[in-house]
Every structure is written in C-alpha cells, then in structure tokens.
Amino acid sequence: MQRLGDTTAFKDRNLRLKGADIATQRGWTGVPNFILESDKISIGAKLTYAMLLKYAREEDECFPGQDRLAKDMGSGLRSVVRYISELETVGLITITRRGQGRPNLYTIHLKASFWRKHK
DSSP, X not given: OOOGGGSGGGTTSSOOOOSOOSSOTTOOOOOOHHHHTOSSSOHHHHHHHHHHHHHHHHHSSXXXXXXXXXXXXXXXXXXXXXXXXXXXXXXXXXXXXXXXXOOOEEEEOOOGGGGOOOO
16 A cells, blocks of 8 residues: 555655555544634634544544543543634534433534634
C-alpha cells in the first residue's frame, strides 16, 4: 500500500509523516482550517467540534452522549457542556434535544464565511 508521504501531493511539503499509510489504522478526522485558526472559540471548543466531526464521519450521524465526549476528549463533563454551549452560541452546531435519556442530536454547520480574515 502506498504511504501518504510518498504521494505526489505531499512531496514538496514541510510536513513529514513517518509510518503513516493512506489511512492510519484508527483513521483520522479533517478539521476545517477556519476552525483551527479561529480566535473566536476556545481550544476546547475546537477539539469538541473535531470530535463531533469524527463521530459524524464514523456513523453518518452525530449523537454522542456528553459522558462519552468527556471520556474520549480526556476532559471533564462540565467542560464538555461549556464547549458545546460555546459552539452552539457561535452557530457552528445546532442541538436537537431528544429527551427520555437519549443523547442529543448535533447538526454540524461548516460555516467558513463566519470567520473571514480581517485585513
């Protein structure tokens, strides 16, 4: 199998991926650059957004429980609640509360225009 670092697209980059193949054993999640570069949300909110993308890509839906999010992120439950609220406040996610002990359904919005670079 061809390694990602050997592909033409990565030949002239200043990033070296050692030991990676085209899809690492556990996969990976692409996060839009406007999220990574934003000064409008905390690093915890950025990680939460990335985790929601990860769950959505794996299952085609996104409704992890907050306990699972906290465990997977290595974070506390209160922090996860705060990060989710932060993402909802800026319009990057919409939360549908499903009640009766069922986890919320998260709709992820990919709004790059929300954070246009200031000149």
